Amino acid sequence: MSEMIKEQETSSEHEDVARRRLIRGVVALAPLVLTLRSGALAAASCTGLKATANTRPSSAARPGRIVNATPADPVVGDVCVLPNELTACDTSQTKVLTSSNLTTANSEPVSLYTNPNLPLNNNNPYLVCGSSSGPNPAFIGKNNIAILSSQSASSMGVASGSNRG
Amino acid sequence: MIVGDLSRRELGKRLAGDGLALQLGPFNLTIRSNLDSFASLAHQLYEPYPLPDAEAISDFHVQISAPRGLRRWVRRQACFGVDGQFPFAPYTVEHAFPALEWGINWCVATRAHHLLLLHSAGVERNGRAILFPASPGHGKSTLCTALVHSGWRLLSDEFGVVRPEDGLLLPLPRLIPLKNESIEVIRKFRPEAIIGPSFLETRKGTVAHVQPPVNSIRRAQEPARPRWFVFPRWVADAPLTLEPIPKSQAFLMVATNAFNYEVLDEIAFRLVTEMVRSCDSYSLIYSDLDEAVSALDELSRTDDV
């Protein structure tokens, strides 16, 4: 039974790892400001959306391609989030609560995908929400996908695409 | 003198009259009731609890009584009152006993602001206490019941009562309410445990009250030093894990689980800081009570080395 009781981590390296398993935002460099409220830690912290975008439907020539991104263009390393997964914290809906429940199930990294069925040109490869192997089907043909910068996504507890196993 | 020294008749007379004075850890209560069914159960389950001295001041004057009017006789109800006020909707008369127990919880949680009140179970052995801060439904009452029937002293199953002057835990060894399947779990775990009747279809499902071991009640004036925070969670069929958690996480989980953290502001901040700094903190996931009790027994022995 004693092997089940792990010793308190005392070395600084172990402490670093342990601390980084905590509260969302510890790993991330984006500043975190939360205020304690009875029964919960109030998410008084927002982060800005980099953009909102649509993705082409499966019937399109480039299924899953990120299009109509506004106000900024996404880049590889940004993170796509499915519609309605993030809670807005301002009326313009340009900022979202860092306590929004972001997981690997509702988010995907922005990745450059080369579609083998198309000739290589300016529109191939193209950016998708998924991996270099292709778009995540859950992100194909969606409107109003949120695009977060990798720093913002990290502050909410989601690893960027380059860090995913 | 204890409740058991009173005859059933005398107990009923006091409840129906000026009130039955009862000492529950750091609090003195006066309980009144005009319900015979309540008096019988109180005589049984409160039997080992001490009566305070005659001149002692009561912290709360509570009652559980039939209302006036039709509901005294038809589809009978019981109303919880404190200091002459009736803050809750009536209960069915069959639920009078749990209603009073919940009402006492409410009194403590909303009024005892000279103390820091953590939402936590607590047990003690060899002068060191484990606190189990936990949200409802995570199994802390069941685990607490198992522990106090396995050699640990009950401090409380609901309130971690912290005295600000010295950070010590004050025992509040009240009846432990078990819910639904937990009742049968404990009956099997410890057949000798004294468990009151099951109250069906309450607002929290089926509820039954476990009388703590007499030793816990007799030592209710003996504070304890907190030594461990264990955040328990019962998960069906899960292998037992007892893992250290970072102190910052422990701080936030303790603070957000306190009844009156915001009321006590800086005092609470200081107390929780001191407690978390001086205690080791663990997450416990378990599915088997015997395993959980053994793991916590072994944890407590690590200090003996």
Next chain:
Amino acid sequence: MTCYTARAETFILSPAGNSIQWQEWGDVHIVYQPSSAETHVFNETTALILKCLKQGSRSIQAVKDWTENALEVGQGDLATDDFVFATMRLEELGLIECLDDASAVQ
């Protein structure tokens, strides 16, 4: 009046910000603010923002540059938007103050 829409404005630590009680738990800072009786949770970056402003008034960009240096990351690695929002939040909490142009010059 808040400055969060004006990235060029300067900020300084307020008296309330100067009086907060810090407890450091590794990378996490849990602080008590006596002026509001609130408990806040900051990460290292937020703590550095306040530390920077404790030294004197700074613009958001200057705070960001200083913080990036302290965190040993490249200039421009951190998102300016995040700093704007954090300073807005810290100002809402009363921990920092925005200086108007006259005060900034002084």
